[in-house]
Amino acid sequence: MSKKIKKKATKREKKDWLVAYLFILPLLAGILLFYVYPFIQNIWFSFNDVNKFNVATFTGFDNYIKMFQDKAVWQSLGNTFKYVLIVVPVSICLSLFIAALLNTKIKGKSIYRTIYFLPSVTMAAAVALVWKWIFNGQSGVLNAILRAFGLSAREWLQDPKTSLYCIMVVGIWMVVGYNMIILLAGLQGVSKSYYEAAAIDGAGPVKQFFAITIPLLSPTIFFVLITSIISGFQVFDTVYMMVGKGSMAFESTQTVVMLFYRNAFDYGQKGYAAAISVLIFVVILIITAIQMIGQKKWVNYD
Incomplete structure (x- = not known):
């Protein structure tokens, strides 16, 4: 040769x-x-004890041993998983539904797109403050509506049973518009000939949606799924702004990123906080790797 x-x-x-x-x-x-x-x-x-002046003293795996024995880590990790497991599928389903509606021939599509997308570009702190006022237990809009119908008011953000769900509502409201734009771009790339052929065969809108739209849109859905999970595990600002540190519901809403922030800046335990951030990275990496392996079975790139 x-x-x-x-x-x-x-x-x-x-x-x-x-x-x-x-x-x-x-x-x-x-x-x-x-x-x-x-x-x-x-x-x-993460392998050191770091003081406020960033002077590191090597401690080996002490931070990781402490982390796996810390109940707050497991509780915050459970809160984060709960947040992701509810917010991600609900937001994707809503985004897909709205994108499918906006992909039809309706008047004022550009106006609707702008309205739905606005929460995604609004500052998270401003959004959190507005929703905090809505969920306020004393003078909130939601309680005012409940009283108007003769129902009893609640301390939505102070009650451990409802506080995390309130934050989930805000999370869904903020991310739906962004995902909708991406899914709408994917929908507009699907050829109309598929729907015309399906209509000739007698397939209705619902069957067309599940037999044509979902399979051809699977690469876009997969991208939205990955980005949504990553952002879900990094939720911090809404929790920080809506639920105060002295709240009775703080522990039930504290996420892993929130725990990292408290250890790094409130307690000055930067080495331990670094170990928590490594845990977040590893969890996201594992979930993304599983998705990348699984996507070969259900995402069709042809």
Whole structure:
């Protein structure tokens, strides 16, 4: 067998390569400085006792041993899983339903898209404050509506039984518009000929939706599923703004990211907080890997 002779790069090609590397150098430097270095530093901190001045004292696996024995970690992890298991499927189903409606021939589609998308671009702190007022136990809008119908008011955000569900409502309301835009873009890429052929065969709108729309939209749904799960595990701002630290419902709403924040900034235990952040990373990595393996069985890229 004859060996392939590698063609040497010309001066023009080398010059083009140099220019290309110079163009990507600022982005590469930013990624290394603001993403890769902090990530490696965080892993190192997780094996150390780090004081307020970032002076690290190596402690081995002490932080991880403490983390697995900490009841607050398991409770916050359970709260986070509960949040993800409810918010993600509900938000995707609502987004898909709205996207399917907006993909039909209706008047004012651009207005509806804007209205549904607005919560996604609104500051999370502002959204949380508005919903905190709605769920307020004394002068909230929701309780005012209940009183108007002769029903008793509730302390929605102070009750451990309802506080997490209130946060879920806010989470769904914020993410539906973003997912709807992505799913709508995927729907508009589906050829109308499939629906025309199905209509000729006698398939109704419901059967067309499950037999044509869902299978052809599966790659987009898979992307939305992954991004929604990742963002769900990182929920923090709505919990921080809506439920105070002195609330009776704080422990029942505390997420893993919230626990990381408290240990890092309230207690000054940066090494232990770094170990918690590594736990979050590993959990998200495992779930994403399972999805990537499973997607080959139900996502059709052909």
